[in-house]
Amino acid sequence: MIKNLRVKTGKAIDETYRISFKFNGNAYYGFKGDTLSSALLANDVHLVGRSFKYHRPRGIMTAGSEEPNAIVQLHDKSSRTEPNVRATEIEIYEGLEASSQNCWPSVKFDIGGINNFLSPLLPAGFYYKTFMWPSSFWEKYEYFIRKSAGLGKSPTEPDPDVYEHRYIHCDVLVIGSGISGIMAAKTAAKNGFKTLLVDEKPNLGGSTIYQNSDYFKINNQNSCSWLEKEINEIKKLTNLEIKIRTSVAAYHGYNFLLARENLTDHLPVEQRKDKTRHKLLKIRAKKVISATGSIERPMIFDNNDRPGILLSSAIKKYADFFGVACGEKNVLFTNNDSAYETAITLIQKGIDIEAIVDNREEIDSKLLYEVEKNNIKIFKGYTVTDTFGYKRINKISIKKLSKDGQKVVGSKISLSCDCLGVSGGWTPAVHLFTQSGGKLKFREDDQVFIPNTYPSDQLSIGSCAGDFTLDEILINTPKSLKEFFNIKNTEYDNLEVISSTNKSKRNIWLLPSDKVLGKTKSFVDYQNDSTAKDIKLALREGFRSIEHVKRYTTTGMGTDQGKLGNMHALGIISETAGAKMGELGTTTFRPPYTPLTFGTIVGRNVGEYFDIFRKTPIHNWHEENKAEFENVGQWKRAWYYPKENENMHQAVQRESKAARESAGILDASTLGKIDIQGTDASEFLNRVYTNAWSKLAIGKCRYGLMLNEDGMVYDDGVTTRLGENHYIMTTTTGGAANVMGKLEDYLQTEWPELDVYLTSVTDHYATVSVCGPNSKKIISEVIPDLDFSDENFPHMSFKNAKIGKINCRVMRISFTGEQSYEINIQANYGKSVWEKCMEAGKDYNITPYGTETMHLLRAEKGFIIVGQDTDATMTPIDLQMDWIVSKKKYDFIGKRSLYRSDTIRKDRKQLIGLLTEDPNEVLEEGAQIVADVNKSPIEMLGHITSSYYSPNLKKSIALGVVRGGKNMMGQKLIIPMEKKNINVTVADPVFLDKENKRLNAKL
Amino acid sequence: MFIINCPFCGEREQSEFKAGGEAHIIRPKQPTELSDDEWAEYLFMRKNIKGVQFERWNHAHGCRKWFNVVRDTSNDEIKAIYKMGEKPPVE
CATH class of the missing domain: 3.30.1360.120 (Probable tRNA modification gtpase trme; domain 1)
Structure with missing residues (x-):
């Protein structure tokens, strides 16, 4: 029996429009407006994947692009199949089929889950430590490692979709359409700037658009209603272009940005025909405003990864925006006020809250009082110490925190629940800012990195700049915009704001447990299964640099690039090593912010457009006459013209003879x-x-x-x-x-x-x-x-x-x-x-x-081909072309270098001709030339640069370069091949008509 | 990708240009009179500064003109652009 966890209408959902889809072969339905994750949660499906290393059951954790766990394979039976897609970002459409990754035979019973029990044997650096010795075994190890590595499956057929690139030049680019982004875009456009506003989501408005509560008001309206009016207004502005489903992937110097505009992924497959799937936007903006928001932090405690554990803000969004209850017995766990916003939403929607566990002891918060009024138990100064339930959380243990927050004290309390919302405060999404070369500073008060110095004409506003509460945003954003655009006022200068959030926070990077650390599994990076224990082990083993710890433990190296846990990794390193966060710095944020498909990157440069080629005016004749072509630079050149069943050798022999005996044309x-x-x-x-x-x-x-x-x-x-x-x-x-x-x-x-x-x-x-x-x-x-x-x-x-x-x-x-x-x-x-x-x-x-x-x-005549017989280490003297080097001229390019100590060495490699003992033996171009095969190691004297069977001389001829070859005329050398040694004699490189009689020959 | 203000064409994308290494290395007028070491100095020795560097650039996919650029290699900030033969700006 499938439960239905829809609550009062969600803002994004059209309940009159039902859409059916399949996940892991089971049929479900959702509504227009649902993401795959909201639709699954509405059907009470939390377990969606297995973790990478331990194959632990994992559920949906977030409601956005930061999702580490809910990554799925789309359409695994079609050429459109795509791995590692975040279920939180896929809008469902009729016929959608998705499946879990990294599990076999199924997500519910996964054989790899045995790794979870073997985990004491799989510490950080396991691969490095285990597969180093003996080195000769690497090839055998690699075979098995490769088999188990990787998450989804890549498609094996050509991509049927069309991708495009587009250049955009604008005065102002605004990234993110939350409340501050909307304010920025409107201000820019109204001040005459040609503005582009992009957002990765299918809707505008960020998290404020569903903030429907009396505790957050602007000009006496609920903040969501106020913002909705603003959005309706900006849609009318003519110099503002708005792009939704558009994710900025990279922010380079000089305000050059790459963004992916997703045009068809939300449509039923049959409606995608003849449409461009993604556009890669190459944006050059005079000014850039980052309003990229912030990402809620999880909390690091034992077994913090079970299905049913979500970010508190995600639970709020699922309820408010999608009308979905993530659980029927919810517990919230927090160190700040954000979880109470979630609690108020759940109360409004009639979703049961069992309790709230708060790290903080004394909290003076309007939101908290409201929650208490509803008879919800709040455990102040408590922490979660453990969770239970294999495929879905069913119980948690909590304990009182010691004064310093380093220990747990008192007796254990058990709470049963089917959903745990965690909130560890917020991390500004500064990824794009730092990609652009921006430098961060660390704000001790709430332990966040915020933008400090801008490398180009740009600005960060809203929560990505560290303004987390509504009042901070509404006060600071207009101020920043005025300075940035050098304008006197904005229409947001005198807003009346009610913002009820208390800003206090009790930040503890690694929460204490009653178990020793070695017995806990406190996940820092969910996707790559790296735990607090792993990070501490890396530090014990001597790793100090954050970049080294990252690579050793693989923290932050998944497809989500550690958007959730990187800050905790830093915090744990800082606490353990006694270094200041600000001095440790962050790991480097690299593009793309979220993964791009290869198709998007390549655009239209596929197939015959992959690399441009040039055709001669006579090309069509060659084609009509069945020429085979070879690529020379960008040119397609006729290679040979096979007649009937001729192979290349036969055609070339015929053509060569004809050219010498009568006439050839090229x-x-x-x-x-x-x-x-x-x-x-x-x-x-x-x-x-x-x-x-x-x-x-x-x-x-x-x-x-x-x-x-x-x-x-x-x-x-x-x-x-x-x-x-x-x-x-x-x-x-x-x-x-x-x-x-x-x-x-x-x-x-x-x-x-x-x-x-x-x-x-x-x-x-x-x-x-x-x-x-x-x-x-x-x-x-x-x-x-x-x-x-x-x-x-x-x-x-x-x-x-x-x-x-x-x-x-x-x-x-x-x-x-x-x-x-x-x-x-x-x-x-x-x-x-x-x-x-x-x-x-x-x-x-x-x-x-x-x-x-x-x-x-030309080889018969000993004429060189630059680039074949030469390789940028050959002087004309090495080529035995002394005759072409003027002795009289005072200077020419390269002259002085011809008598440097190195270029006059007698044992330089010099061009010679080679004849084989057996005239029918054709040498391999590139083969080594040696004198003595019995000495070990064999001394390499040179190599063969050109080799052919000459039909005119009726023997094999070759050109090669040999150390000191000029003085080796007539000497016997050896070409050692895999199966045999071939005897050759050094000869004059001019094999035919040394006297040049043929130039004037008459028939 | 930075933008270069070609002194002949104006601002263009970096992808239209080709970098030509360190600027103001003058080909010796009498190469034959130089010792091997002196010639090698001209031929091979180039600075690779983290910071302000004087460079040659060519508008290869444009007017094909060579010119000089003063660029901070640590952040790609272009401090000055001037034509061949013109005096470099003094810091």
Whole structure:
């Protein structure tokens, strides 16, 4: 029989709108406006989960985002499943299904619960202590630890929902819509500021919106009615944007904040279709007002974690706001006046209160007198020493506190109850404030950390600034706002306030028990099961820093980041170690305030939008012709063009042979192109390249090597002199942007006197490269008006030409060692020129080849690829490219570094060629190169950087870097592989046509 | 994420900029006349101050101009911004 614990209508609840949902397979119903937790409590379900380490039964503890226990798995049979969702934040909807986490086979009977009885064997640092030795066993331990670690289950299918990012710029951002937030938002908007008000809850008004009692009045109205009118008014303001269900996750410097706006999680699943689920708001605010409120503190006593133990403020909210009684026999336990506010609510709603246990001895409080009038027993100066009931609290023991509060005295009194509300006072929610870089100060009176210095234009108001009572808020908030906005008055300057709260508090971080501490389970962090005992153990073992104690005991390291218990942990450390709270400081608060799903963070950058890519103007042709692509930087480059059933090796062998025997064609559009103009262009090139440029004739091309200032090879490419003061530089595909940046840097900062202008034109030109002994015949057909004779158009020169009416530049340069022509033409003609070349080359078996064949062909010639054969530790000398380093030039970037003591070492790794004993054995790129495999440890001499089977040489070839390799020509070395050692001989890295005859070969 | 007031474009998000390390390290005019140690000093030695630091920044996703920023590295407060070639403000 399911009990119904609905009481008089709750403020948030629409009792005409029934919603059914399932929890752990059982069907329940609630009403529109319910959260999962309020609906469960209305159905008398307290037990909702098991704790992480001891698998103790746990119930709903709070009514907000600070919830440590009631975290559930949503929709565990769907791709929308989501772990670690706080039941206190989920608004129920038709069809909601949720289940408990961290329990098997069920929350009511959980095998892991045995850990509770083994708990003496599971002290703080258990994992660290136990699994350290022997270290070789770690892999075995890890397997079991991983299995038992973690709370919920992550989805295994792609997320079907859509997420978005949105930038918001506003004058004032107000975080939190409690009474002070509403006052701030209205004041800001009415003073002409473009204002954004956000609140994590589905409604505005914080806790005041259900404070319906004669003891809290503003201008002679109950505070909830007064606030409701204010809210209705601000909704009409045009320069105020209000976002509910919007939780600020992070507060960075310069008032940059991230917030998650939840748009569909409260809707039935079928209504979410085609809607954005979450928006990540990137907010840049000129001014920020934090009105984030405060979180009620639990109390630390033995067995303070049983289902049925809630924060007193949560019991009040469930009753007032949701119309739910958390129990039928309630006991409240407090050290301050807040619990009496709860008591008055329960009295109003006709919910039974058995007793109130108050740490304080003498209390002069209007609220207390009202409670006493209702014949409710108040135990003054008492504390709870123990609780009973495994799956639901059924009894507590209380005892009198000694004068100093360190001991319990007198005889034990037992009280039976089914719900215990605790109130240990309030902790300002300063998380966002400290994330922003704000510094806290400790207020001794009521033992709270409050904002002290602001790092940006911001303000904290209300209870997050330490104003806990209605009168404090209504007096201090207008005052702060006037100063913050530099205005003379607000409409809240002369409010009449009745606020009945007595501010006294008897703060005892760890309440005494009649048992020794070692026998108690007084939980400080509920989610991670760390107890007062654990913290004291950590201190005994020598941990002092709060950050170390936190990590050793895992206090505050759950998904709730210890919103409830962190202050108690600090208090216990402070008392035990005799350090002042203010000096201990807090642990670092890190974003996000509440967890975000990955989807929210990623937004629309999923699938093909995960990383942007660039396509050449000829891309579609490659696609139509079944090319395989590889990623080079952000470019998609044709890798190879398999025919029929060819694999990559077969395709590359065919393409390579065709390029050398007749003609090949390559899309080289991705190469970086920088247009260089100005009267000092030649001088500039002299300074950035290792070789000399002044004497390069107009119309000629030259290969250049660019170094970093440390002498290491940075980039290479061919640069062509187009005119007296005009060059076009090509860079590697991947290096284009960096080279451009580096050149700009030198021009702007080191050599501003040079008259040079750089323009990136990579995207403006398509480049079609035709190579092979028949290339000249093909290109002549495409550009019939140009004289392609070797006399008129020799290797390393350039001509302006026209294809039809379109201007183009033709360079005769070669990266394959074959005679080769590159047509550069306005990008949108790229594909048509490519097709013209294909047409003209039909009779010559013109063969499109991709990057893999290009790599093979250049390796046959021993041409390096920067980034493959070099790795930022290679100088041109290491590459055996001494010929390109000018001896005459006084200076160029990196020159001085070429004769540092380190760069002139004889035993640097140097580029060499390698030939295998067995010509069919192709080496693995990256494999180590050694001389002696018998010595231990084996001395590593270098590694292989490029390796291919050359169809033209009919043997395996490789390039590699080897220590002192330059002087090892002909020497035998070994490539040790897993299964065998491969014998190789050091060879000249130029394997083919050392005399460069092929550049001018005629067929 | 802080905001940088580019001297050419105005206030922009930090994500548009690229940091370029310590400012006012001038490339020696006669590198060949320097000893290994002197060259290494120019090449490798950079300060990493907790506090006010003079830095180079580049508006990489904007006007591509380099300029100097005086920034407190402990809280990202920008004290001054000035163009290349201009004199640094005296503290």
